[in-house]
Amino acid sequence: MSEEDKNRKEEQPVSWAKELDALTAAPGHHKLLFENEFVRVLDTCIPPGEMTAVHTHQWPASLYILSWSDFIRYDADGNVLLDSTTLPKTPPQSTALWSEPLAPHALKNTGTKELHIICVEIKKRKDR
Numbered sequence: 001m002s003e004e005d006k007n008r009k010e011e012q013p014v015s016w017a018k019e020l021d022a023l024t025a026a027p028g029h030h031k032l033l034f035e036n037e038f039v040r041v042l043d044t045c046i047p048p049g050e051m052t053a054v055h056t057h058q059w060p061a062s063l064y065i066l067s068w069s070d071f072i073r074y075d076a077d078g079n080v081l082l083d084s085t086t087l088p089k090t091p092p093q094s095t096a097l098w099s100e101p102l103a104p105h106a107l108k109n110t111g112t113k114e115l116h117i118i119c120v121e122i123k124k125r126k127d128r
Contacts, residue, residue: 016058020104025055033118042119046071051108056101059121063097066118069111076104085110 022030022042029052034041040059046052048069054076068091073082084090091097099119109115 016056020054020056022055022057026052028052030055038123040121040123042121044115044117044119046107046109046115048109048112048114052106054104054106056104057099057119057121058101059123060101061099061119061121063099064118064120065091065093065095065097066116067093067114069109069113069115071115072108072110074106074108076106078106081105 029046031043033043070084
């Protein structure tokens with residue numbers, strides 16, 4: 001195993017608990033739109049003032065912003081991981097972003113609008 005592979009492996013949780021999957025742990029905020037062996041497409045919607053249950057996203061994903069609102073992402077112990085108000089720039093509507101897998105976290109919509117995102121999780125690449 002190369003040094004790069006070892007580092008990548010160390011960055012990932014050892015296992016992804018099925019009970020913490022977004023669709024299982026936070027079904028009120030995540031809806032399955034499509035899934036096959038290559039991708040899973042989720043509709044994520046968090047109304048103002050609401051907070052998700054602790055959950056994970058085990059695959060990297062392309063995120064398409066339908067509507068943005070400020071939020072705070074917490075780790076499983078309640079520590080702040082990200083406060084969107086500290087971002088250098090607010091992503092505009094109809095923007096696509098990239099996200100690496102997300103270990104156990106909860107997210108609270110601290111803004112005044114819905115945080116509404118289509119999440120295309122990349123499960124594996126098709127053999128070339």
